[in-house]
Amino acid sequence: MDTQPTEVIAPQPTDAITREVVDLMANLVALFHREYEEAAAARSLTGAQAKVLALLRRGPMPMRHIAQTLSCEPSNITGIVDRLESRGFVTREADQHDRRVKLVAATEAGSDASEELRESLNFAREPLAALGADERAMLRDLLRRMLDGVGPGTPADLAPTASTDPAGPAA
Numbered sequence: 793m794d795t796q797p798t799e800v801i802a803p804q805p806t807d808a809i810t811r812e813v814v815d816l817m818a819n820l821v822a823l824f825h826r827e828y829e830e831a832a833a834a835r836s837l838t839g840a841q842a843k844v845l846a847l848l849r850r851g852p853m854p855m856r857h858i859a860q861t862l863s864c865e866p867s868n869i870t871g872i873v874d875r876l877e878s879r880g881f882v883t884r885e886a887d888q889h890d891r892r893v894k895l896v897a898a899t900e901a902g903s904d905a906s907e908e909l910r911e912s913l914n915f916a917r918e919p920l921a922a923l924g925a926d927e928r929a930m931l932r933d934l935l936r937r938m939l940d941g942v943g944p945g946t947p948a949d950l951a952p953t954a955s956t957d958p959a960g961p962a963a
Contacts, residue, residue, distance in 0.1 A: 820919075827915040835909055840864070840872050845881060845898055845906035852897035854887065881905060 806814075825839075832842035843862055847853070855873065859866040873896055876882040881902030887893035898906065920928055 824915050827913060831909050831912045834912070835905060837905070837909070838872075840868075841876055841881075842906070842909055844869070844872055844876060844896070845902050846910070848882065848896060848898040848902065849906060852885065852895040854893050855896055856893075858896060876902065 829839045832839050855869050859869040882896050882898055884894045887895050
């Protein structure tokens, strides 16, 4: 039996600008996560609880979709929702189209808590203030283009819509 050696294809080297952009994005993400966690903790929320409330700003959604979007096990989401429900921040209701599916919805108190947390985030406002309106729009468009095609259930699902504050949730 004659076996041919498998050709190993080396990854394409990245250029210096790409490496620097990746490093800068990583620094921004770390800064955002740190401030987001601190803002959540100041409101007696975990970061995961705050992320669920932020996601629910779009409206009620199945727990499975929440788990997929946040890259969590459904059992973790159940615990997070249990704690949010005990604080009066969310409710669970049966889906009208499929009674087996439980939808999670933010209550008024949950929406208020999420909005308060979002308004407290200065991370995005301060660096973005250095950019003019056209530059912010260009940055937004470039980021959207980068995230296009990433697929559902990714952090892109948490990206704020055009009508929301640029400091909206991320993770």
